[in-house]
Amino acid sequence: MSAAPQLTGRVVLPGDPGYGDAREAYNARVSRSPRVVVFCQDAGDVANAVRWATARGVELRARSGRHCYEGFSVIDAGLVIDVSDLHSVRIDRERGVAVVGAGADLLTVYDALGQVGVTLPAGSCPTVGIAGLTLGGGFGLLSRALGLTCDSLLAVEMVTADGEVIRADDKENQDLLWACQGGGGGNFGVVTSFTFKTHHVPEVSIFSISWPWAELPGVLQAWQAFAPFADERLTSLLTLKAESAGGISCVGQLLGTGEELRRLIQPLLSVQAAVPFSVSPSSVSIETLPHLRAVGQFGGLGSDPEQWTVHQHQAQERFKNSSAYAYERFDAGAIATLAAELSRAPSSRCLVQLDAYGGAVGRVAPDATAFPHRRALWSLQYQAYWNAPAQEAESVAWVERVRRSMLPYTRGAYINYIDANIEDWLTAYYGPNVARLAAVKAKYDPRELFRFPRSIPRAPPGAAEAPAGGARGEGATDERAAP
Template identity: 45%
Template sequence: MKGALHMNTYGLTGRIVIPGNPEYDLAREEFNTRYDLFPAIINFCQTAKDVSNAIRWARKKNIRFRIRTGRHSYEAYSSLDGGLVIDISEINKVEVDHKTKTGRLGAGALLFPLYEKLYEEGFTIPGGTCPSVGLSGLTLGGGWGMLTRPYGMLIDQLLELEMVDANGNIIIANREENSDLFWASRGGGGGNFGVVTSFLFSLVPIKRVSVFKITWDWDGFENVVDSWQKWAPYTDVRLTAIIDLLTEDAGELRALGEFTGEKGELRQLLEPLIKAYPPKVVEIKNIPYIDAVKMFGGMMPGMEEYAVNHGDPDAHPFKNTGAFAKHQLPKEAIQRLKKFLSNSPSIENKVQLQALCGNAACEKSTDTAYVHREALFSLLYITKWEKHSEANINIRWVEDLRNSLLPFADGAYVNFHDNCIKDWLEQCYFFNLPRLIKVKTKYDPEHVFRFPLGVPVDNS
């Protein structure tokens, strides 16, 4: 690491941060603070040309590098010790064309500032909820959130992208030009084929939405989970719902959702869920869309300003993983969920189910690299802790939980990196994997873009 302090950065452009700079510790911070990595150079690129220069510099110097946007890689694969981090978070320009209802969005944009800018223009995109997630990683993995069922996956609104390839060339991919790369970039995952610097999206006009929150005592676990899974994937397509299954010590179950219709209509749609088991709280309201963004993102006043000066206030140590349910969970699976949440080593652990179907299933599983079109809902298994000594027991808990549910929910979401899944590539892509490897080999034959869970090249 000492040698890295004197590494010659001549040839790199944009904002350069190296060890010893006052901003270095903030610049190297990961959202998952379980990892404490020390890059030799962090290159905050501000243009596609900066990215091109960085790739060519890294290849010339034979220095390992990673691509980073929002720092949310679950296994911190967007950073590394002793190498170059190509950070595109400052490529965040937003251009809206009201006539065509499209937006050319900088790939480095973080979600909450992006949602704010789009909302000022009367639009949004059907992206995720976490405010500091980067647009590029979210999109390239597929992308879902609280507008998924009415508008599909985020990639379903994608029209075109600009990418810097393995040779440092700036190329375009859409349905006509480099169409195979465009296919792969819709669900193939970030960091595999090149560095995306901008996206062209169809935008969704939006003003207000109706939202709900229902809370139950933990005693209603089986009834509530079963009723939710029989309702959420099949209800009105304008409604996307999630449910948080908390631990027995936390003592609650919470369902939340967003509806693009009126409050009264939402109340009627919720009746099957409300009747499942007597709720403690039922909240339904109609609010400006940007307020819903803040609500689902857990935004607190002053959070953005704090992040600029001190880092992401939500950053913490964790281990998350996930799967997809193509069929409703039988009683045995729900009981396994309950057992794990009854014996959780941390009160903060939980399982979150996200309803899919609707327009998330509007494409065939082979139409995009994102393959999980037939899933009724996703399962996100979440564990976090405070003391370092608590890490191993919580990591074992979440991995054992996923393995226990595999007979009922399998597959993996490329944006939920999990280095404990031995057949990771097959679980992410299933029958789309051979085609992805072919595209990877065509556009990156020397395997310039690589990380432990990345798409390989065909060396045969």
């Protein structure tokens, strides 16, 4: 008879000195108290954790960078399998690949790759985990040039629901690799490492433009006609703040020279001022710099890598975010709706961010990877931040209100900007890929051990089979069964 499985690695229990930190999520709105957190030191620790939880019927969650907007990587009374100690980056320059530990944060990845002049198209926040980002897609300032993070993914090493360590690449378990390219974190097993194709990006040119808030209609018109169709080497983001914050800004990055960039962004520089005497734009800056320094600028770290300090895994602030996609340009009604919601926002820390798609993102077929929104022109992210708990209700309500107001003009949502309020979430996140994702789930995790309120079911909605019995965790609803 084999002995009952034991937890191995650094085990943290309630009452232990590190427990307070170990249970924290990046979003301070989330507060949960796991029964145990295990910081795994290798794939064997992950396998033991999976077997331990299975033997005791304890619910579990995988965790990397803790940035899940709804805090689904931490669970009350369950087991958190934390891979953040697996953060090595091994680079093979000859083959142009890097093997990245699933617990690495983006700054660790950018820094290690940048030392040898290569990089990965990934997100802009330095503390986001490579695991959640890649598994959900991964958009950033190199995306129109080089694709989503998941488009550079060549292989994963994963611990399955049976506690087996398997590999998925273009030769074995291809269906699992496909699902890991945008199918979302926490669904199929615990990834312990990712193998990526690397890209040679020594230098980039970046820009920043700001306008007075009153210019919103003209700026949005100009940006939407420009950003998704611009030179593929150029990716830009437009930030529309609440009217009380008084500004609109656009930042972007070109794989090219400053001169080229100034020429390319002319459509944004020549937006006609809507308000008499207003200056349009109010400021413009263009700079050419090593890519790693640009990462620091966009990540809010400043441009000198020697001075970078990041507070890993610390709860930062309270926020609520949601998302949607524009598949067509906005008409005057859509623009007026956005402006009206931003003028009614409960605080100056409410905003809408638009990320330009097209380019390399759009050249991939919607079913070539699990990430389906390849034909979108841009994503919208509705965001509200606050500190005082008393501001929570109105902030969350504003995000939901602007999301609903924009539904007539948008489709779908981005799994990495996960929002528990979206009702038709399976279709919104995965569109036509739902049935195939459910088949991968049924094959690799038939008992739905990896389960959370927005996890992929083993049977697609409408199929006769119900999800496996047992609780699905906090916030679970019956929406999954909705057609």
